Amino acid sequence: MVPTCSFVYASGKTCGRIPRRGESLCPDHRRLAAGSSQEAFEEEMNREVHRLAVLPLDEVLLDAEENLGIVQMWLEKKAPPRLHARFIKATIAIVTALDCVIDQRQILAQLLPGVPPDRLEALIRLLWRGLPQGPSAAPPAAAREA
Numbered sequence: 346m347v348p349t350c351s352f353v354y355a356s357g358k359t360c361g362r363i364p365r366r367g368e369s370l371c372p373d374h375r376r377l378a379a380g381s382s383q384e385a386f387e388e389e390m391n392r393e394v395h396r397l398a399v400l401p402l403d404e405v406l407l408d409a410e411e412n413l414g415i416v417q418m419w420l421e422k423k424a425p426p427r428l429h430a431r432f433i434k435a436t437i438a439i440v441t442a443l444d445c446v447i448d449q450r451q452i453l454a455q456l457l458p459g460v461p462p463d464r465l466e467a468l469i470r471l472l473w474r475g476l477p478q479g480p481s482a483a484p485p486a487a488a489r490e491a
């Protein structure tokens with residue numbers, strides 16, 4: 346029996362065209378599936394941009410470090426040595442930035458004794474994002490331009 350495209354239309358009918366050997370979808374429905382996975386990928390990355398925009402800098406860097414750690418195992422096996430070295434350098438830079446950010450609270454507390462913790466936190470957020478209350482407290486762009 347010749348395998349046929351397994352795409353199911355909204356009517357419940359299957360496509361029925363003959364896919365390439367070893368594939369389950371015809372060329373048209375394979376392109377359609379690839380396009381929707383690209384859209385899903387772009388939506389996921391868009392959500393990530395918005396998720397990171399409201400996180401404190403230390404959490405953004407921790408997130409980056411975690412993602413780099415996941416990719417590292419694959420890169421160690423597959424990447425050419427020069428590319429692997431670049432990746433390790435990027436990881437070192439992220440860890441260095443994270444150390445600096447983590448040290449800021451202690452350094453500011455020593456520089457500004459007696460400043461209440463909520464004021465120190467507001468100062469740290471101002472240093473990290475240019476906004477004392479974080480991005481969610483920022484006025485809309487139209488209000489800032491007026």
Ligand SMILES: [Zn+2]
Pocket residue numbers: 350351352360361362370371372373374
């Ligand atoms: Zn098809």
